[in-house]
Amino acid sequence: MSQxxxxxxxxxxxxxxxxxxxxxxxxxxxxxxxxxxxxAVKKISFxxxxxxxxxxxxxxxxxxxxxxxxxxxxxxxxxxxxxxxxYEPQRREKELLRQITIVMGQRNQxxxxxxxxxxxxxQRAIYQIPEGEFRRMRDELIxxxxxxxxxxxxxxxxxxxxxxxxxxxxxxxxxxxxLFLDEPTIGLDVTAQRLIREFVAAYNQRYQASVMLTSxxxxxxxxxxxxxxxxxxxxxxxxxxLAGLVExxxxxxxxxxxxxxxxxxxxxxxxxxxxxKGQVNLxxxxxxxxxxxxxxxxxxAISDLTxxxxxxxxxxxxxxxxxxxxx
Amino acid sequence: MKxxxxxxxxxxxTSIISQFQxxxxxxxxxxxxxxxxxxxxxxxxxxxxxxxxxxAGYTAxxxxxxxxxxxxxxxxxxxxxxxxxxxxxxxxxLSNELMRPIHPxxxxxxxxxxxxxxxxxxxxxxxGLLWWVFQPIxxxxxxxxxxxxxxALLGGFVTRxxxxxxxxxxxxxxxxxSAVFELYxxxxxxxxxxxxxxxxxxxxxxxxxxxxxxxxxFGFPIDVAVGTLTGPQVAWGLAMQAVWMLIAGGILALxxxxxxxxxxxxxx
Numbered sequence: 001m002s003q004x005x006x007x008x009x010x011x012x013x014x015x016x017x018x019x020x021x022x023x024x025x026x027x028x029x030x031x032x033x034x035x036x037x038x039x040a041v042k043k044i045s046f047x048x049x050x051x052x053x054x055x056x057x058x059x060x061x062x063x064x065x066x067x068x069x070x071x072x073x074x075x076x077x078x079x080x081x082x083x084x085x086x087y088e089p090q091r092r093e094k095e096l097l098r099q100i101t102i103v104m105g106q107r108n109q110x111x112x113x114x115x116x117x118x119x120x121x122x123q124r125a126i127y128q129i130p131e132g133e134f135r136r137m138r139d140e141l142i143x144x145x146x147x148x149x150x151x152x153x154x155x156x157x158x159x160x161x162x163x164x165x166x167x168x169x170x171x172x173x174x175x176x177x178x179l180f181l182d183e184p185t186i187g188l189d190v191t192a193q194r195l196i197r198e199f200v201a202a203y204n205q206r207y208q209a210s211v212m213l214t215s216x217x218x219x220x221x222x223x224x225x226x227x228x229x230x231x232x233x234x235x236x237x238x239x240x241x242l243a244g245l246v247e248x249x250x251x252x253x254x255x256x257x258x259x260x261x262x263x264x265x266x267x268x269x270x271x272x273x274x275x276x277k278g279q280v281n282l283x284x285x286x287x288x289x290x291x292x293x294x295x296x297x298x299x300x301a302i303s304d305l306t307x308x309x310x311x312x313x314x315x316x317x318x319x320x321x322x323x324x325x326x327x
Numbered sequence: 328m329k330x331x332x333x334x335x336x337x338x339x340x341t342s343i344i345s346q347f348q349x350x351x352x353x354x355x356x357x358x359x360x361x362x363x364x365x366x367x368x369x370x371x372x373x374x375x376x377x378x379x380x381x382x383a384g385y386t387a388x389x390x391x392x393x394x395x396x397x398x399x400x401x402x403x404x405x406x407x408x409x410x411x412x413x414x415x416x417x418x419x420x421l422s423n424e425l426m427r428p429i430h431p432x433x434x435x436x437x438x439x440x441x442x443x444x445x446x447x448x449x450x451x452x453x454x455g456l457l458w459w460v461f462q463p464i465x466x467x468x469x470x471x472x473x474x475x476x477x478x479a480l481l482g483g484f485v486t487r488x489x490x491x492x493x494x495x496x497x498x499x500x501x502x503x504x505s506a507v508f509e510l511y512x513x514x515x516x517x518x519x520x521x522x523x524x525x526x527x528x529x530x531x532x533x534x535x536x537x538x539x540x541x542x543x544x545f546g547f548p549i550d551v552a553v554g555t556l557t558g559p560q561v562a563w564g565l566a567m568q569a570v571w572m573l574i575a576g577g578i579l580a581l582x583x584x585x586x587x588x589x590x591x592x593x594x595x
Contacts, residue, residue: 097428125337
């Protein structure tokens with residue numbers, strides 16, 4: 001499968017002014033300004049295939065948004081190579097801009113005072129979409145997102161979830177081949193989040209678009225991404241399958257047991273995470289899981305036993321707490 | 328060409344729809360803006376009367392013609408201020424526009440053109456009232472005065488728009504440059520004919536302002552309408568507008584690619 005995004009040893013450095021607190025330092029900075037170089041992205045490389053949805057994960061300040069902005073052509077890289085659909089995004093060629101889109105959960109791109117329908121018309125003119133194709137695509141997207149007559153209401157009168165759906169329609173009218181989604185479900189309720197996720201999946205399937213998604217909601221990542229890229233302190237920590245991330249970084253497993261005798265103490269088998277009326281959850285080292293399970297089955301009277309990987313959120317949290325180790 | 332026309336017409340239509348959402352706010356804004364020329368008009372009209380009927384050839388009637396036309400020219404040459412540019416860059420609002428396959432200048436141009444459609448509609452009754460109160464005297468010497476005024480008005484807007492856009496690009500290098508913009512607007516106030524007609528200013532001020540863009544965006548269209556310029560003077564003024572459009576447009580074309588490289592897209 002052909003790659004739509006290729007990133008090779010990408011670096012982005014910012015020059016940040018800095019000074020001590022206080023009046024003396026403020027006056028001093030008038031005459032001599034000190035700058036510090038901050039390396040936001042450090043030699044990261046990866047590729048994304050056509051039709052692939054990749055989760056781009058990292059804590060706040062990890063370099064996710066900086067990378068996305070470089071891929072979208074909003075920021076110039078300090079060094080390294082980026083290729084999106086055969087173009088260098090920083091050159092901002094119209095041919096590329098017509099094939100990509102960026103949706104930012106905290107940013108409004110629609111005109112606030114007029115119905116979304118009028119903003120869609122503006123998108124038609126900007127992207128020079130033929131009239132018939134525009135109407136077909138617009139109606140299809142409105143239908144997919146169940147927006148109905150809501151597109152006739154001024155954008156300022158829409159709820160956050162409705163506005164986000166309208167943002168998606170507007171951003172996809174020109175049928176982009178590459179989607180950069182930066183926290184697209186932030187602040188939305190559970191139903192709206194699910195709708196957006198289903199919509200992204202449907203669009204990806206229908207048009208074989210590549211999607212790069214950053215989100216702090218692991219439900220988004222689990223529902224949409226088979227592959228994740230994890231960065232921390234600007235460095236690539238992990239690039240591979242979501243299941244592999246669990247395998248690689250989960251140091252513990254959770255054993256759930258239902259005891260016949262609810263008062264039995266299981267602390268000698270592992271760390272007790274919860275204990276409610278004989279329903280006990282134990283955290284045990286991953287490599288000792290088999291041995292502890294055997295012991296429990298042989299030594300304790302239990303009516304049920306389950307073994308689970310820890311929740312993806314806690315694994316990610318654990319990854320972020322580790323020192324950056326380039327893969 | 329057809330593509331650009333479609334884009335501009337749609338942008339204009341969308342912006343006008345958006346502008347009409349706030350027509351009452353526009354009306355009050357317009358009324359507030361009328362205070363400045365009315366004060367100038369009353370002051371200069373009084374001075375002219377007290378000095379035996381005229382100041383530097385301007386009678387109370389020609390002052391009225393000057394300042395009533397002033398109100399239209401002021402509305403017509405409103406453009407994106409560099410302050411808005413500063414805000415747009417500091418808060419990362421330029422990102423949306425940079426993602427589109429079209430130069431952001433087209434959005435601003437169409438937005439401000441649409442603003443004029445709305446303000447002209449609201450300006451007409453106010454101008455009628457001023458006309459009735461102050462009895463202006465216009466001198467019509469030739470038929471070409473009307474098309475020349477329309478051309479000068481349009482040229483004034485485009486020239487000012489391009490100059491301010493070019494000035495706004497400074498924000499890519501220096502984050503807060505309001506003081507520079509203040510200086511620019513103060514010089515513009517004095518040398519454009521906004522405060523007083525340039526004919527009243529000392530000769531050396533008129534000489535300097537000949538070679539700067541300000542009077543071609545403000546005093547010149549007014550003088551064309553009032554009828555104080557000869558045919559060759561009008562042609563010279565239109566040529567100066569064209570020269571300043573080329574200078575500002577050239578600066579924009581040269582600086583923009585370097586400016587965008589410096590954009591840090593903070594907050595967006």
